[in-house]
Amino acid sequence: FVGTLVAQDLVAFTETTLGNGLWEPWIRGIVEGYITPGSWLGVILIGEFGVLTMTVTYLLFLLLPLVIAFYLSLAIMEDSGYLPRLATLVDRSLNTIGLNGSAVIPLILGFGCVTMATITTRLLGSEREKTISTSILQFAIPCSAQLAVVAALLTGAGFAAILIYSGTIFTVFVLIGTILHRTLPGKTSPLLIDLPPMRVPRFDNVVRKTAYRAYFFMKEATPWFFAGALGVGIMQVTGMLTVWQNILAPLTTGWLQLPREAATAFVMGMVRRDFGAAGLYDLHLSSDQVVVALVTITLFTPCIASLMVMLKER
DSSP: OIIIIIIIIIHIIIIIIIIIIIIHHHHHHHHHTTSOTTSHHHHHHHSTTOTTTHHHIIIIIIIHHHHHHHHHHHHHHHHTTHHHHHHHHHHHHHHTTTOOGGGHHHHHHHTTOHHHHHHHGGGSSSHHHHHHHHHHHHHHOOOHHHHHHHHHHHHHHOHHHHHHHHHHHHHHHHHHHHHHHHHSOSOOOOOOOOOOOOOOOOHHHHHHHHHHHHHHHHHHHHHHHHHHHHHHHHHHHHTHHHHHHHHHHIIIIIISOOOTTHHHHHHHHTTOHHHHHHHHHTSOOOHHHHHHHHHHHHTSOOOHHHHHHHHHHO
């Protein structure tokens, strides 16, 4: 649903037709009436990484439809009573990495927003389990916006790319949990959870949860996206972006075999990982390059918001 119908069909319409076709020409026409496009302010506002062009297109016409689709799926699972049963099903598997089944809730929430999921690790039984789950969230779980872009890119790259990407991320997931499980003192607490009856999800509950979480995402992500676009725009005007691309060139073009422009996505990923992943969306990458770029951006440093919450919580 998210990977095919939304990521391919809906986003192809919203980004290309509404974003690139309607919004960007309209806002450029307005701004160009007052500011020269080639000036430093014009580059920052309506340039390649424009605050009023690329940022709005990414937020409203690329990420928002994908985020709504993910949260809709999550709300249906929650309201049906399936999540507590899922915790019971995965309890034994999570025991092997030092967690019990209740950790599946913050881990699944991490696929929505890693920052919010890091806060929900307070529900876990011990500091040991909180540390393990937080580490996994920060370094092996893509948030909904990033995951949606990943799904969109992988769908076009083929089934083999999906398997390689999923296998790599799962391996890192298990390695982080296993290493911490064997090195941190303490034991895994037992799972104690009530199982509510299964039911047909209520429409109003699903809509309310989806709307609230989508609003929370936009409220939390929008300032960082604009700040990131502003920072990248300033770097482009001052020439620092080219300097960073040259510094990262041995990594991006040499070792990773990616286009030179991928360095810009990695720089944007330091602000928000989903912003960096969205930056890969418009690059013309082969199937192999898609896998390499997505694995790299997924295992990249946590975004600033989740890093601050992690330092505060742990």
